[in-house]
Amino acid sequence: MDQVLALLRAGGGRVTSSRRILLEVLFDADGHLTAEELAEAVQARAPDIHLSTIYRNLDELQRLGVVLHSHLGHGPATYQLAANAHAHFICEGCGAVVEAPVRLFSGLARSVKSDLGFVIDPRHFAILGRCSACAQESRRHRP
Amino acid sequence: MDQVLALLRAGGGRVTSSRRILLEVLFDADGHLTAEELAEAVQARAPDIHLSTIYRNLDELQRLGVVLHSHLGHGPATYQLAANAHAHFICEGCGAVVEAPVRLFSGLARSVKSDLGFVIDPRHFAILGRCSACAQESRRHRP
DNA sequence: GTGCTTGCAAACGTTTTGCAGACTC
DNA sequence: GAGTCTGCAAAACGTTTGCAAGCAC
16 A cells, blocks of 8 residues: 555655545455446545546556456446456356456466467456356256 | 348347348458447448447347357447357457457366356457567567 | 646547337238 | 337436646645
8 A cells, every 4th residue: 555655656646635545445345346336435535536536546556557447247347456356257147246366267378378379368358158056047948 | 141030030020121231241241340330331231220220230139149249348349240259359559359269268168167167158258468469569678 | 836636517439218200011 | 000110319328538726745
């Protein structure tokens, strides 16, 4: 947290209360928060902080590599600390978000690298599919 | 193509010229077309067909399982015939779209299934990363 | 004091929707 | 003729931006 503030200052940025509070919220949260949810949490402590400020601060924190966002399914993006980053699977049946360690992707990463020369970043977009409950469900309907 | 029209009728739907033309465009295209691009191609043959009609028809064709859409990076969704579906990798450096056979995901699919019980569909969201050119580029900057 | 940050309102790009008329079957 | 489909305009949604005032340094 203090490291992040120092990083901000090092880049010519200022430490403002909106940034401090946003970082506190991010450190407390478990990831998967949308900009709107973050704004709500921040506004619980400082009601005048505007949603657009949240977006601008999230952008800045992403530029610094502190935060990253992922697209889980179709809705708004969710933001999380880069240090806590993981991959996401979203169930198209029930909308459940399943977290997965990036390690699961190492095999894919290797073959994509050798076949296509492409270096993947599995954290940015979720992979869709069906969770175990919904997969069984659809197997029952269409066996 | 005729199968699709029959499928439409079987579900109580009507075969209209906008649907016929949209399907022709989809069968001619190589995938990766946004709704706007599809509208443009359709309007080359029938200028009065509205973008919202394209969206509605694409929805219908998705409900029938004929078409699916993928989210490639941050821009608009792209649509393609389900039969031609493949996975996508998007370069965050230059925006290149790299197609990949779904087969590349079979290892990941297996371990995700056994670890998390989750059945993946890798066609719906693209995986971001860096293409070989851009990966080398950033290695040169920060080796 | 310099110049980065903020609130606000207004715009943006993509997609969805309500409605009255037009069409397929 | 019944009921689906269409064009249009307007709204919805998440996100970005221009501006003048406010704040950190």
